[in-house]
Every structure is written in structure tokens, then in C-alpha cells.
Amino acid sequence: MSDDTALKHTPLDALHRELGARMVPFAGYAMPVQYPSGILAEHQHTRSAAGLFDVSHMGQVRLTARGGKPRQEAARALERLVPAALEDLAPGRMRYTQFTNDAGGILDDLMVTAMGDHLGLIVNAGCKDADLAHLRAHLGEVCEIEYMESRALLALQGPQAVAVFSRHVPEVAQLAFMQAATWTFEGERLQISRSGYTGEDGLEISVPGHAAEALARRLLAEPEVMAIGLGARDSLRLEAGLCLYGHDIDTTTTPVEAGLTWSIQKARRSGGDYPGAEVIASQIAAGVSRKRVGIRPQGRAPVREGATVSLPGGSAIGAVTSGGFGATAGGPVAMGYVAAEHATIGQALELDLRGRAVAAEIVALPFVPQRYHRN
Amino acid sequence: MSDRLYTKDHEWVEVDGDIATIGISEHAQEQLGDVVFVELPEVGRSVAQNEDAAVIESVKAASEVYAPLTGEIVEVNEMLAEDPAQVNADPYGVGWFMRIRIDEPSELDELMDEEAYKDFLADLE
Structure with a gap:
């Protein structure tokens, strides 16, 4: 204890x-x-x-x-x-x-x-x-x-x-x-x-x-x-596709890479007087080299933070930043960053689980529909 | 009082002839919380005492299960692949993990009996 x-x-x-x-x-x-x-x-x-x-x-x-x-x-x-x-x-x-x-x-x-x-x-x-x-x-x-x-x-x-x-x-x-x-x-x-x-x-x-x-x-x-x-x-927010600070976002990730551009109102997307505004504006305009995506591992084994993400039988393209078991999704769910050219829904992946390759796929976030009360 | 023996890592062992059935203790399942996946070793694999033999994934984290004894894996509980929650529901029964053919019976002397394990748990509190 x-x-x-x-x-x-x-x-x-x-x-x-x-x-x-x-x-x-x-x-x-x-x-x-x-x-x-x-x-x-x-x-x-x-x-x-x-x-x-x-x-x-x-x-x-x-x-x-x-x-x-x-x-x-x-x-x-x-x-x-x-x-x-x-x-x-x-x-x-x-x-x-x-x-x-x-x-x-x-x-x-x-x-x-x-x-x-x-x-x-x-x-x-x-x-x-x-x-x-x-x-x-x-x-x-x-x-x-x-x-x-x-x-x-x-x-x-x-x-x-x-x-x-x-x-x-x-x-x-x-x-x-x-x-x-x-x-x-x-x-x-x-x-x-x-x-x-x-x-x-x-x-x-x-x-x-x-x-x-x-x-x-x-x-x-x-x-x-x-x-x-x-x-x-933690499992609820992961299924909802929401970022956890220190895991899915930190000082090395920008809001654009993290898929949070929706939280930047239009007038502020081309610049502003906040720290890093030029970097963020140029990423919005020209794109990013990596993106946060939803990842669905096959089978039942949860794949956790830190697991390497690769193309099937190929090279590493990123890493898992949150992973666990989605009780509502009915299986393992994860989020992570992958190279932008591969960040498309349906992209097949391999995840490293204790030295073994687990097949996975990029899926749309959230894993379960958000049920917010919008007027 | 059962004849179960226990390790300091909270595995239990039940011996029948030269076959040991292995699982995790009530205390271990309680500490782990809801088990959502169990990775079991291949039948036929030889394991050394204290070697990683299985992995338990709870909702929170992955934990190793160590082989309490040296020997050959002769059977694993295939049902846990479909229904890992049995580890929580019945850790000493249908939630067992694997059976090992014992190579070194003397290793059994290093394990705790139920009484000693209870004292061990009390000291952890």
C-alpha cells in the first residue's frame, strides 16, 4: 500500500x-x-x-x-x-x-x-x-x-x-x-x-x-x-476520442497535429499574438507531418501507450499515446500519432505488443457516438 | 483449509501428482480489477521458475504472471480467451491459467501454504 x-x-x-x-x-x-x-x-x-x-x-x-x-x-x-x-x-x-x-x-x-x-x-x-x-x-x-x-x-x-x-x-x-x-x-x-x-x-x-x-x-x-x-x-474519455494531457498532447504536439484545429476559431487560424501562432498557422495552411488518429487493434488484447505503430510488415510510422479496453466499444481501443501520409480511415497497421505484431486499423474518432445536448 | 500453495507474486499452485495447476490469488484479482484479456503460454513450452509465463491485462494495466515452478506447460485454460472475467469471478476455480509438469519438485518447498500466505498478505497491509 x-x-x-x-x-x-x-x-x-x-x-x-x-x-x-x-x-x-x-x-x-x-x-x-x-x-x-x-x-x-x-x-x-x-x-x-x-x-x-x-x-x-x-x-x-x-x-x-x-x-x-x-x-x-x-x-x-x-x-x-x-x-x-x-x-x-x-x-x-x-x-x-x-x-x-x-x-x-x-x-x-x-x-x-x-x-x-x-x-x-x-x-x-x-x-x-x-x-x-x-x-x-x-x-x-x-x-x-x-x-x-x-x-x-x-x-x-x-x-x-x-x-x-x-x-x-x-x-x-x-x-x-x-x-x-x-x-x-x-x-x-x-x-x-x-x-x-x-x-x-x-x-x-x-x-x-x-x-x-x-x-x-x-x-x-x-x-x-x-x-x-x-x-x-480514462476509459470513457478514450472511447469519446478526447485527449489526455501528458499522453495524447504535450509540449511536443501542436493543436493541429492533435486534430484540435476545430478549437481554433477561424479568425485565429491565420495567426495571432499567442505563443507559436506562426507555427500553428503554417501547419493549418500547409499541413502537418503527423496526426493523431483513432486505432482499433484486432482481437481482445489492449495495446497501451508507447506501443510502436507500423505499416503491416513494414516500417514504424508512429506510436500509441493512449490505449485500453473500451467497455462500450466492446474491445481494445487506442489513439496515437502516425505519419500524416498514412493517417487515413481504414489504413491497416501493426502494433507492437510485447514483441508480437497485432493487426490494427485506423478508425474514425470517437469510438462511441458523443451524445452531447446541443440546441 | 486448502492444499493450495502460493508465491510472493500472488500466484497459486495446486499439485496433483507431477502436474501443478496455476492461477492467481483472490488478492491478486482484487488488486488487478476487471481482467479484460489473458495471454497464455504455448502448450509444450518449457518454463523456468520465476520466468514470465502469462500476461494479464486488466482495464488499468498489463501484469506478468510468473511460473511458480520449473517445468513444461502441458495445458492452458483456453476458456479465458473468450471469458477473461472468470479470473475475477472464480480465481481458484474456472479462472485457472495453466498446468505445468513439474521438473523440480524441491521448488515446492519455497512456496507458502495458505496460512503463511495469509500472514504474508497481512504484512502487506
Whole structure:
């Protein structure tokens, strides 16, 4: 058993242990990887009903323009660090984007929400210290940067998620995918967005840490809701074709190579004042040498991160960056980068599995249809 | 109390004459979580004690299964290819992995009996 005394704990730590979670160290936190029902059951429950995830380890950051200036001022400032257009982001709207470096590589990926006088950012747990330093170094003069450390973050995901939460806050049913709003529930301000990391409809709920356990217990008391750990979170997002920072994207991959050009609004595709803008603009214009693709290995053996990807009987053309077992897809699923000239749906591949060649094929992402609630 | 013997790597061994049936323990299946694939050795292969003999893929990760004894693989549990979840459901029964013809019976003395294995697990806590 690992010694977790040096780890940080989320406000739901005691609840996880009470539920019988297996706790593991993740990005400096003790986090539940699974509960007694197991990753496969948790995965399938999220796809069929509703799963409650503790994602309080993620960084919640509030960006407010100094000097009483409007939110658009903060948005303009943040546009100097990310490829997305943010100034036109309407109140209650969210966008997915990335912090980039001068080479166009990805320092982290994040969600940005326009909320009244400020922007709300959600960043990865493992990157949040670096992200905060990055924000302070570049935007500190024009923006106040607050790390909302005392807030917890819950995700309620699955086809029943919104129906369940509507019993407590009926207005959430009005939200469309990638919209957010703030409601008071039992005296606490909840910021709720219709978003997630599973490919399913669902909500992400920012709640004061002291109120998180009570809210989680209320939700877990609903018959449709089961607690879900990080293990199923990973298999759900992989089936949904979503990138995991540090694996599918990192400082050596650009948003264009990663297939994230959709997250760069048109006006920003030919350039901008963010780091690596020229690299990214030229990749959009002239193409990239490698691309992220979905990979379906034949048979039942999962092929994991790091496996070499080759043409059948031929030379290496890339590597797997995420791989595992897709409980809904009904077999192994993977993502990885391959040389752009071979990055076509249906391309036959060979994957190296412990020295043995496993036949595979490039397939369209996601592996399971996304079921977001778009208006 | 069964006659099963155990390794420190959480394999179990049941001996019948010169044939040893091998699987992974209840503790091991619990720690691994849902098993989604098992790669078994070829029948006829000779394995040395502690050599990699099989691979278990759980949802989370791949883990090696080591041969607890030196010998020849004489049978593998083909059913696990179709239904790897049996490793979780019944690790001491239908979830067995392989049978080895024992070459070095003295190696059995190095294995733990059930009592010793229980103590070993208690020390891991």
C-alpha cells in the first residue's frame, strides 16, 4: 500500500473511503481509481444512467481584468496565451483551448467560461502550478488571477445526469452543451456547466469545498447515480476520442497535429499574438507531418501507450499515446500519432505488443457516438 | 483449509501428482480489477521458475504472471480467451491459467501454504 501522507486530499476524501474506493496517488492528490463495483461496471453505468466523478483535483482559476475593466479585457489578455478566440465569447458560454509554447506545443489544455465580469478557467491538476505561474508572468499586470482552491468540482455524467440534477436545480435542463450558469442551491453558489469528459451528456458542478460532500451524498442517493473513479474516467474519455494531457498532447504536439484545429476559431487560424501562432498557422495552411488518429487493434488484447505503430510488415510510422479496453466499444481501443501520409480511415497497421505484431486499423474518432445536448 | 500453495507474486499452485495447476490469488484479482484479456503460454513450452509465463491485462494495466515452478506447460485454460472475467469471478476455480509438469519438485518447498500466505498478505497491509 502506498504511503499517501504527502498527498493532498479533495473535500470528498472521507466519502470516497467510506464508499470503499481504492485510492491512488494522481497529480499529487489521493484520488479514487475505482470503487468496489469495478471500472467496467462504472464505465457502463455512466453510459447507461449517471456517474458522479470527483474532479476537485483540477484547477479552478478566475481571471478578472484589473481596474474594473470588463470581462472582454481579460479575454483579450488570455488570447495572448491560447489559440482560441475569446473576446467574442458570450456570457455563459464555454470554449476548449490550449496554452501553447513558442513552438506551438501544448503546455496544458483548458476550458474557458465567460461569467459576468470574469473568465473561469479549468486546468489540469498536474499542470495547475505551472499554469498559474504562466498566467501570472504574462497576464499578472492586467488581470487578477485567483486560484479558487477552496472550491470542489464534481462531474455528473451520463444520459440521466441532467434529469437527476434537475430534481434539485430544475433550471439546469435549460443549459445547452458548453453553456454555464450560476445558481444558489441550499445557500451555496454552484457554477454549473453542461460539459464533461466522457462523451455523454452531463454537468460539471463547481461547489464550495465545505458543501461538496453534502451535495455528493444528495446525488449518490438518487437511484440512477453511481460513484465513478479515475479508471472509468480514462476509459470513457478514450472511447469519446478526447485527449489526455501528458499522453495524447504535450509540449511536443501542436493543436493541429492533435486534430484540435476545430478549437481554433477561424479568425485565429491565420495567426495571432499567442505563443507559436506562426507555427500553428503554417501547419493549418500547409499541413502537418503527423496526426493523431483513432486505432482499433484486432482481437481482445489492449495495446497501451508507447506501443510502436507500423505499416503491416513494414516500417514504424508512429506510436500509441493512449490505449485500453473500451467497455462500450466492446474491445481494445487506442489513439496515437502516425505519419500524416498514412493517417487515413481504414489504413491497416501493426502494433507492437510485447514483441508480437497485432493487426490494427485506423478508425474514425470517437469510438462511441458523443451524445452531447446541443440546441 | 486448502492444499493450495502460493508465491510472493500472488500466484497459486495446486499439485496433483507431477502436474501443478496455476492461477492467481483472490488478492491478486482484487488488486488487478476487471481482467479484460489473458495471454497464455504455448502448450509444450518449457518454463523456468520465476520466468514470465502469462500476461494479464486488466482495464488499468498489463501484469506478468510468473511460473511458480520449473517445468513444461502441458495445458492452458483456453476458456479465458473468450471469458477473461472468470479470473475475477472464480480465481481458484474456472479462472485457472495453466498446468505445468513439474521438473523440480524441491521448488515446492519455497512456496507458502495458505496460512503463511495469509500472514504474508497481512504484512502487506
